[in-house]
Amino acid sequence: MKNNRQSFTTVEKENKITALYCRLSRDDDLQGDSNSIKNQRVILQKYADDNGFTNTAVFVDDGYSCTNFERPDWLRLIALAEDGVIDTVIVKDMSRLGRDYLKVGYYTEVFFPGLDICFIAINNGVDSANQQDSDFTPFLNIINEWYAKDTSKKIRAVFKAKGESGKPLAVNIPYGFIKSSEDKHHWLVDEVAAKVVQEVFRLCVNGYGPSQIATELMKQGHLNPTAYAKSKGIGTPDNRTAGDDYTWQTSTIAHMLSRQEYLGHTVNFKTHRKSYKNKKQVKNDPSDWQIFENTHEAIIDQETFDIVQRIRDGRRRLTLMGEMPILSGMLFCADCGNKLYQVRHRGWEHDKKHFVCATYRKIKVGCSSHQIRNVVVEEILLDSIKKTITAFATNHEGEFVRLVTKKSQARISKLDGIIQRLYEDNIEGKISDERFSKMSKSYEDEQSTLTTRIAELKSTIASENERSDNTDKFLALVKKHINTEELTAGLIREFVEKIFVYNTERVDGKKVQRIKIIWNSIGAFEVPTTTYNEKSA
Incomplete structure (x- = not known):
């Protein structure tokens, strides 16, 4: 290559930099010392000295992938090239520049020639000053990209096997662990x-x-x-x-x-x-x-x-006054199923703050307001936790467990009966032999609906069984808060899954509003003889 090169004749060229570029990725590091940064430096400097290249500057990117061109020193080299400071770029081989066919091709075929910068890849015999030396360069880029793709497949396979074995794949472990x-x-x-x-x-x-x-x-x-x-x-x-x-x-x-x-x-x-x-x-x-x-x-x-x-899941937001109601995200409309949202105005006392149905609040049709004051729900909740659930579960633990289990088993038996009837209807009556043979669209839809319904019912049965099994967990929670005197957001969420609010009704000339509490672990539960979940709003 030396005999074919043009000599440096101008002061301008003598003052420009000969860039010696080194790159090493983690994958290259596994190949041994041949591609080490130290080895690349020695090869590049020797080549520059032997071929009359002066004013050399070394650019090093250690630990950067061959397909990543956002490398600090590479970007610095490109910036200097655009400023007209660099005359020649020398690398050990084409793969040190990268293994992306399109990007490497852009730099060697467009970028460097456009700035009149000579590019040399020593081990590949590439020297852009000699056109014949550069004819094979595109094929080298394709081979290098194939190598990168093949290596990536192998790494992915190893990564997949590691992940499927149960070993953690996270590079940075979660805060809280070492x-x-x-x-x-x-x-x-x-x-x-x-x-x-x-x-x-x-x-x-x-x-x-x-x-x-x-x-x-x-x-x-x-x-x-x-x-x-x-x-x-x-x-x-x-x-x-x-x-x-x-x-x-x-x-x-x-x-x-x-x-x-x-x-x-x-x-x-x-x-x-x-x-x-x-x-x-x-x-x-x-x-x-x-x-x-x-x-x-x-x-x-x-x-x-x-x-x-x-x-x-029920993301809550601060009110315009910067408050977070302790009941936020817990109240649901018993009719439309939508959430109830806090309503309050600056200067209101706490006993005036209330919740209304989101559907009613947004469109005024499709549902009624289901308005209920915060203090009413808070009073019912604290009363239920202290006097009803906690007192009964503590003083009559055996009876509490029996009632929860009996309720769940009754629900399971009812659902089992529904599933059995669905199967019988499917086999004996509702779907004819003709529809079975034709496999019509409507038949397929009905079968799909039936399958989905049965799956939903079986899921409900599983939930009921789980609730029956979770009675001990709820009792442990009760004992943990046996002396509770204050209602807090944390206490509510420990005990309660959600609260359904019914619309106000008139009973014997009086306004009455009912709420239904769904307790964590055991679902809806009412203590026998006295109902505490009904109260006038």
Whole structure:
């Protein structure tokens, strides 16, 4: 190549830079020392010295993929090239520039020639100053891209096998855990950070939204996850910045509140990349996740996690006065099934604040207001928790368990009968032989509807069985709050799944409004002899 090169004759060329570019990816590192940065430097400098290239400058990108062209020193080299500072670019081989056929081709066939920059790939015998040396360059780029694609397939296969085996795929483990020194695939609880995670869930149960939780953590002086990791000497990804060490992002809080890893589970395949060329992570549907339960110690118990998910599913917002009603997201219209929303005005006393049906509030038709004052629901709830459910369940534990079980079993028997009748109707009467033989569209639709209905009923039976089994869990909750005197957002969500509000009716000339409480774990339950769930609004 040296004999075919044009000599440097002008002062301008002598003052320009000869760029020696080195790149090493993690995959290259597995191949041994031949592609090491040190080895590339030696080869490039020797070539420059032997061929009369002076004023050399070394550009190094260590740990960057061959398909990623957003490399710091590569971008610096390109910027200098555009400024007219660079005369020649030398690499060890074409793959050091990259393995993307189109992008590498753009730089070697368009960008560098357009700026009158000579490009040399030593091991491939490529020298753009000699056209014959460059004729084979496009084929080299295609081969290099095929290699990158093949390598990506192999890495994906290894990654998939690892994920399916139950080993965690997360590069950065969730805040609250640390890797075991004995097994990097096993997570241990970081006691300091775990207490903050528990505080986040506790605040959510008590009615705080992500932004309020973030503010509270800052007031309490807790380092945010990035700052905490740095304080422990743990490296953070390049695309993260700590900013204010005590400033928590609401998105971080929201993400923490949904992570099943805090239950002690490993959750793999949450995201994927569409192509080895595109490094952007795309979220997978939760149905595509693979969850391996009880792979490490839990930080949050299942009951607390479930309460938080119900709260998050019914996202609540502050009122215009900056308040978060303790009943927000808990009240539902007994007729249309929509939520009830808080209504209040500046200057109102608490006893004037009330909830109304969202359907009525938005369109005024299709449903009635179902208006009910906050204090009425709060009084009924506290009365039910203290005097009804708690008192009865504590003083008559055996009877309580018997009633809950009997109620569930009665419901199960009724549903079993419905399913049996559906099967009999299907076989004996409602669907004719002609329709069976023709397999008409209407037959298929009816069969589909029948199958769906049976599946729904069986799911309901499973829920009833679960409620019967969860009686002990509810009793434990009752005993935990045996001396409760104050109604809080957290207490409500521990005890109650949802509350249905009925429309106001006139009974014996008086306005009466009924509410129905659906308790966590046991569903709707009324204590015998006295009903506390009915009260005049």
